[in-house]
Amino acid sequence: MSGLPVSLIQALREVVGEAGLIADVERMHSYLADWRNAYRGQAALVLRPASTEQVAAVVRLCAEAGVALVPQGGNTGLCGGSIPDDLGAQVVLSLTRLNRIREVDAANETITVEAGVILQRLQEAAAEAGRLFPLSLGAEGSCTVGGNLATNAGGTAVLRYGNMRELTLGLEVVLPDGRIWDGLRALRKDNTGYDLKQLFIGSEGTLGIITAAVLKLFPAVRSLTTAWVALPSPRAAVELIGQMRGLCGDRLTGFELMSRQSLEFVLHHVSGVSDPFADAHPWYVLIELSDTQPDAPLNDMLEQGLGEAFERGVALDAVVAASEVQVRALWALREGISEAQNHEGPSLKHDISVPISRIPDFIARTDQALQQAFPGVRIVAYGHVGDGNLHYNVSKPLGAEDAAFKAQSEAIMQVIFDVTVNFAGSISAEHGLGQAKRDAARHYKDPLELELMRSIKRAFDPAGLMNPGKLL
Numbered sequence: 001m002s003g004l005p006v007s008l009i010q011a012l013r014e015v016v017g018e019a020g021l022i023a024d025v026e027r028m029h030s031y032l033a034d035w036r037n038a039y040r041g042q043a044a045l046v047l048r049p050a051s052t053e054q055v056a057a058v059v060r061l062c063a064e065a066g067v068a069l070v071p072q073g074g075n076t077g078l079c080g081g082s083i084p085d086d087l088g089a090q091v092v093l094s095l096t097r098l099n100r101i102r103e104v105d106a107a108n109e110t111i112t113v114e115a116g117v118i119l120q121r122l123q124e125a126a127a128e129a130g131r132l133f134p135l136s137l138g139a140e141g142s143c144t145v146g147g148n149l150a151t152n153a154g155g156t157a158v159l160r161y162g163n164m165r166e167l168t169l170g171l172e173v174v175l176p177d178g179r180i181w182d183g184l185r186a187l188r189k190d191n192t193g194y195d196l197k198q199l200f201i202g203s204e205g206t207l208g209i210i211t212a213a214v215l216k217l218f219p220a221v222r223s224l225t226t227a228w229v230a231l232p233s234p235r236a237a238v239e240l241i242g243q244m245r246g247l248c249g250d251r252l253t254g255f256e257l258m259s260r261q262s263l264e265f266v267l268h269h270v271s272g273v274s275d276p277f278a279d280a281h282p283w284y285v286l287i288e289l290s291d292t293q294p295d296a297p298l299n300d301m302l303e304q305g306l307g308e309a310f311e312r313g314v315a316l317d318a319v320v321a322a323s324e325v326q327v328r329a330l331w332a333l334r335e336g337i338s339e340a341q342n343h344e345g346p347s348l349k350h351d352i353s354v355p356i357s358r359i360p361d362f363i364a365r366t367d368q369a370l371q372q373a374f375p376g377v378r379i380v381a382y383g384h385v386g387d388g389n390l391h392y393n394v395s396k397p398l399g400a401e402d403a404a405f406k407a408q409s410e411a412i413m414q415v416i417f418d419v420t421v422n423f424a425g426s427i428s429a430e431h432g433l434g435q436a437k438r439d440a441a442r443h444y445k446d447p448l449e450l451e452l453m454r455s456i457k458r459a460f461d462p463a464g465l466m467n468p469g470k471l472l
């Protein structure tokens with residue numbers, strides 16, 4: 001039973017209605033653990049308001065009662081940011097009923113959507129208007145715009161279109177005291193002081209509740225070509241991306257790296273996939289070129305780039321997708337890694353970035369340090385080369401016990417983060433800090449930056465009721 005005062009529960013029920021309040025522990029279940037079951041918590045209630053006004057009223061009531069809120073979208077985050085602590089006193093605030101597309105302004109190339117809209121639905125709405133919303137990631141069928149904003153989500157098209165920060169023009173936010181900030185401006189230029197929306201983007205629910213956003217649209221893609229290329233090394237990947245960028249410019253819209261180990265997990269655990277090549281190779285990249293013109297000569301460009309790469313020994317083998325089905329099959333190999341790694345026991349996820357030029361040395365140095373300190377661990381390295389962002393994940397040695405491996409997770413993380421910082425990198429490039437990397441950030445981030453971040457947190461949320469225990 002919830003430990004909240006009965007009068008508060010009654011007042012909350014009046015705001016959100018019976019459909020918007022979950023007090024039953026069984027029904028709360030899916031809100032209290034992430035999809036990997038890596039994080040679990042307890043909550044006093046789950047609330048599901050259906051409008052910005054309802055969110056504001058809920059936040060006001062909880063602020064007056066001193067009750068902490070944990071915002072939640074699709075619950076696909078990878079660092080435990082949307083999961084409450086295990087004391088059972090926090091309230092999960094699910095935004096999934098705020099799911100309206102409020103406006104498409106094709107002439108302004110913008111779309112205004114509510115926080116609970118699923119990313120895939122947003123992409124489809126853009127397509128219906130003859131436009132592209134370019135954010136694309138493996139969880140797009142379940143993650144929400146609010147979660148994308150709160151984590152500044154990246155994905156596979158960042159090298160061309162930028163991450164959520166670059167895609168956002170305006171926000172509507174319910175502040176920690178329940179006031180509504182209407183920053184839903186659809187402007188590309190606005191120099192009237194601090195850019196407040198950027199504080200909320202990437203704040204992981206610690207400064208306020210995002211309820212709606214104005215997002216940028218782009219011209220629809222009318223030509224597309226996708227290739228799967230085998231490479232001898234990560235250095236070859238860095239050479240190849242430089243070459244393809246020089247040749248294709250902005251037509252290069254995807255360049256995803258994966259190691260043989262990553263591919264083997266996918267081949268083993270994901271149904272309906274197959275290795276595009278007869279022989280095994282140490283590394284692969286998935287290359288996507290696209291253009292707004294129909295019949296753009298993308299295959300010619302790809303052939304020219306790959307031809308030069310073969311001559312220089314940068315590429316070892318390549319296939320080009322000949323149909324939509326084959327395009328999907330190649331992407332399935334890349335997008336299947338997260339799921340596949342789950343079947344191999346606990347996956348220690350590290351979401352680092354370094355300058356693109358330093359990716360090869362980072363991988364070589366970290367591989368060596370890890371194998372020396374933790375012999376037999378399986379390194380599952382893949383990621384977004386164009387962003388310098390590697391998912392340098394680690395699975396347990398074959399035959400090792402889950403518990404023994406988990407007990408080493410902090411020490412493994414330290415090895416990886418030490419090398420990352422040595423390479424002038426970031427310990428979290430894409431997924432955020434949540435509860436997974438909050439303590440590491442305390443250790444690795446500049447103390448002055450942390451002090452400024454704490455001041456911002458105090459200014460917005462002096463009572464500390466917005467997603468406490470996350471990020472800071």
Ligand code: FAD
Binds near residue numbers: 076078147154
């Ligand atoms: P949730 O998981 O529900 O929440 C994430 C954080 O945002 C939490 O801190 C939560 O409190 C906060 N939050 C949620 N909604 C709001 C709101 N309305 N207002 C304020 N705070 C809020 N991420 C990438 O960036 N790139 C990838 O390529 C990528 N690939 C993925 C692939 C898979 C298979 C999976 C499972 C995840 C992947 N992710 C990736 C991580 C995840 O999908 C993203 O972080 C996504 O943006 C989270 O959205 P969500 O709605 O599920 O948010």
Ligand code: MLT
Binds near residue numbers: 337349383393
């Ligand atoms: C991806 O790019 O596939 C995800 O961000 C990484 C992950 O699941 O670790």
Ligand code: ZN
Binds near residue numbers: 383
């Ligand atoms: Zn990623």
